[in-house]
Amino acid sequence: MNTCKDTLELLRGYLDGDLKPDERTALEKHLGACSPCVDFLNQYKRTPSLCKKALAAKMPRELADQLDAFLKKHLANE
Amino acid sequence: MRTENDDSQLLEKALAKDNAAFAELVRRYRDPVYGLALRMTRSEADAAEVTQDAFLAAYRHLSEIRTDQAFGAWVHRIAANQALMKLRHRKVVANVEAPLPTPEFNERGSLVEEVADWNPTALEQSLDAELGKAISHAADELPEEYRQVFLLKDVEDLTYEQIAEITGDSVPAIKSRLHRARLAMRAAIDRFYLERE
Ligand SMILES: [Zn+2]
Numbered sequence: 001m002n003t004c005k006d007t008l009e010l011l012r013g014y015l016d017g018d019l020k021p022d023e024r025t026a027l028e029k030h031l032g033a034c035s036p037c038v039d040f041l042n043q044y045k046r047t048p049s050l051c052k053k054a055l056a057a058k059m060p061r062e063l064a065d066q067l068d069a070f071l072k073k074h075l076a077n078e
Numbered sequence: 079m080r081t082e083n084d085d086s087q088l089l090e091k092a093l094a095k096d097n098a099a100f101a102e103l104v105r106r107y108r109d110p111v112y113g114l115a116l117r118m119t120r121s122e123a124d125a126a127e128v129t130q131d132a133f134l135a136a137y138r139h140l141s142e143i144r145t146d147q148a149f150g151a152w153v154h155r156i157a158a159n160q161a162l163m164k165l166r167h168r169k170v171v172a173n174v175e176a177p178l179p180t181p182e183f184n185e186r187g188s189l190v191e192e193v194a195d196w197n198p199t200a201l202e203q204s205l206d207a208e209l210g211k212a213i214s215h216a217a218d219e220l221p222e223e224y225r226q227v228f229l230l231k232d233v234e235d236l237t238y239e240q241i242a243e244i245t246g247d248s249v250p251a252i253k254s255r256l257h258r259a260r261l262a263m264r265a266a267i268d269r270f271y272l273e274r275e
Contacts, residue, residue, distance in 0.1 A: 003187025012257040036189045040181070040264075043196060047264045048232035054213035055233050057113030063126045067108060068101075070130045075097050075137060 002030040007037050011044050085149045093140055100140075104133050107150050111157045117229050118161035120218055128164060132157035154234055158226075158244050165222065178224065178258050179265040194271035209270055216266030220259055227252050228259035 007030045013019045014027055031038055059067070085106070091099035111132055115125035136153045143152050182191045217225060226245060230236045231252075238249045245252070 003183070004181075004189035005183045005187035008181055008189070008261075009257075012253060012260065016253075018253075034189075036193060039193045040189065043193065043264050043268060044260060046196065047260050047267060050209070050267060051213050051217065051228075051263055052233050054210035055113065055117055055217060055229075056110070057116050058109050059112040059126075059129070060122070063112070063122070063129075064108060066126065067104070067130055067133070071101065071104060071133060071137070074134055075100065078137070 002026045004030070004034060004037050007031065007034070008040060011041060015045065089140075089143070089149050092137075100137060103149055103153075107153055108133070110150070111153055114154060114229060114234060115157055115161050117217060117233070118158065118226060119164055124161075124164055128157055128160045131160050135160070155236070155240065155244065158230055158234070158236075162226065162244060178221070178262045180258075180261055181265075192272065194268050194275060196267070196271055205274075209267070212266060212270040213263070216263055220262060223247075224255050224259040224262070227255045228263065231256050232260070 007027055010019060010023060010027050014024065019027065031041065085103065088099045088103050092103060108129060112125055112129045115128035115132070116122065119125050119128060132153060135156050136149075139156075143149065181189060184190050217228070220228060223245075227241060227247075230241045230244065231238070236244075238252055241247075241252050242249050
């Protein structure tokens with residue numbers, strides 16, 4: 001029987017479909033009997049989308065203006 | 079959001095030396111490109127430089143873009159390359175980084191940590207902004223090689239093969255780092271919600 005530790009170690013492979021059939025079966029068996037690992041898996045799955053949203057940045061106005069000026073100058077010379 | 083011209087039309091015009099069309103592509107992608115560069119370099123000045131260099135390189139190599147490639151994804155990869163080059167040239171003493179957080183297990187390998195509810199019912203307006211800050215801080219704290227992989231895979235949606243091409247690392251190494259980075263980011267989000275309970 002897989003432990004929680006074994007299970008959580010394989011989450012990425014599980015979600016990417018990288019596991020061997022027996023690894024996958026053992027992992028799903030553990031998940032079927034362990035709700036903390038199911039909660040953990042759900043959080044692990046949600047993490048990328050939460051981060052994607054949080055890490056979006058807007059270029060500060062003055063840097064955007066600098067970029068415009070920089071490209072104007074260089075594009076004119078190409 | 080999109081005007082009458084879609085990216086591929088603008089790209090076609092830009093290839094025909096229409097600089098106004100290229101400028102429009104820059105306007106569309108400068109924020110996400112800058113955002114990636116900022117997260118990767120953790121410096122506004124470096125990020126601004128990476129953004130400039132990436133768009134200039136994109137302009138110079140515009141004819142090399144494949145017809146099935148989206149301009150946005152392509153310029154992001156150029157920016158990721160430029161950011162990595164900048165980091166490699168940054169000859170700073172490696173700062174000592176705290177070990178990455180991992181889940182806690184008991185001696186039988188069972189998960190012992192308390193897991194927070196990520197869908198609190200009492201949603202406050204400020205929650206999103208505060209969570210955003212916590213996530214941004216946690217991403218900045220990731221050791222560099224973990225941060226790059228996490229940004230490129232989970233924020234930029236590149237494939238493992240594309241990341242391997244950019245970083246020069248093997249796909250298994252990238253996968254392993256991605257897992258560690260996700261565990262650390264999950265822990266940071268969980269800590270945020272636990273502290274609010
Ligand atoms: Zn478990």
